[in-house]
């Protein structure tokens with residue numbers, strides 16, 4: 666059996682009709698969510714789909730979980746075609762979509778796990794045993810019999826995680842598993858995925874570059890329905906070797922345009938905060954040679970450089986280089 670996930674030339678266009686008074690069609694809209702993507706995830710591998718809002722991450726996970734039908738192309742999980750063999754495919758996957766909302770808040774953690782275990786056709790005793798085991802894995806034994814509505818977000822997410830493992834599936838599809846969690850819980854969950862689920866085939870989506878960097882063996886950068894780069898985090902970052910990443914922290918507000926006139930500059934992003942401080946991040950060929958020009962440009966605009974540093978490129982820098990946009994908030998780089 667071909668274990669893992671295989672996706673070939675997958676496309677999906679959403680078609681929606683806008684209606685007047687909820688009945689009369691007035692216009693049709695089409696959104697090309699996936700424009701023919703290819704990737705594979707093998708057993709023992711964690712692969713991240715990383716991209717900004719609307720990139721097509723959730724659509725990919727939903728197609729692989731048999732919740733949405735693709736228009737064309739092929740997707741198989743553990744050898745089962747998700748369109749032609751959805752029942753078989755479903756039996757081999759554990760899914761997280763929609764975060765903590767997908768459990769019953771009026772039931773306790775244990776009751777949720779037993780309930781969902783029964784839906785996976787475990788006997789009552791098997792479901793109880795499995796719930797116990799997973800509550801132990803998540804470190805939730807002591808809170809197991811409290812209603813989930815009294816849990817913190819992180820604890821609810823742990824139950825969602827435990828649920829995805831009830832039937833011990835070989836493949837896990839996780840859509841934004843740490844979205845909105847406080848950093849401590851997010852770290853705990855990442856550690857758990859990395860340490861305890863090593864033998865699984867995991868596809869996860871995220872906005873968080875550090876998460877992808879920490880967790881993933883390989884990353885596919887997704888932008889407007891297309892994969893624009895893929896590789897290990899180190900390989901992706903190596904693609905940025907031909908430029909330096911210079912960060913300037915500035916007191917005062919500065920404009921982007923004067924920086925773009927400096928020789929070798931390819932991308933400039935500027936973030937100003939409410940306290941009148943600005944962070945300028947620049948991609949520049951041989952930054953050290955023109956450093957003085959940056960300092961002068963800031964001073965000429967009445968700003969004061971508080972700090973400057975040549976940083977390691979991040980995955981966001983790779984993404985900016987490929988697409989001109991940032992992953993984090995979709996802000997355009999210039």
Ligand SMILES: Nc1ncnc2c1ncn2[C@@H]1O[C@H](COP(=O)(O)OP(=O)(O)OP(=O)(O)O)[C@@H](O)[C@H]1O
Nearest residue numbers: 679681696698716717718719720721722723724725
């Ligand atoms: N049910 C739907 N009907 C119409 N358009 C949709 C539907 N679901 C998604 N889309 C559109 O398809 C595109 C891809 O959406 P998708 O949810 O896959 O992106 P995403 O990468 O998961 O984004 P996010 O980071 O915001 O979760 C977007 O332009 C979105 O507006």
Ligand SMILES: [Mg+2]
Nearest residue numbers: 722723724840
């Ligand atoms: Mg999404």
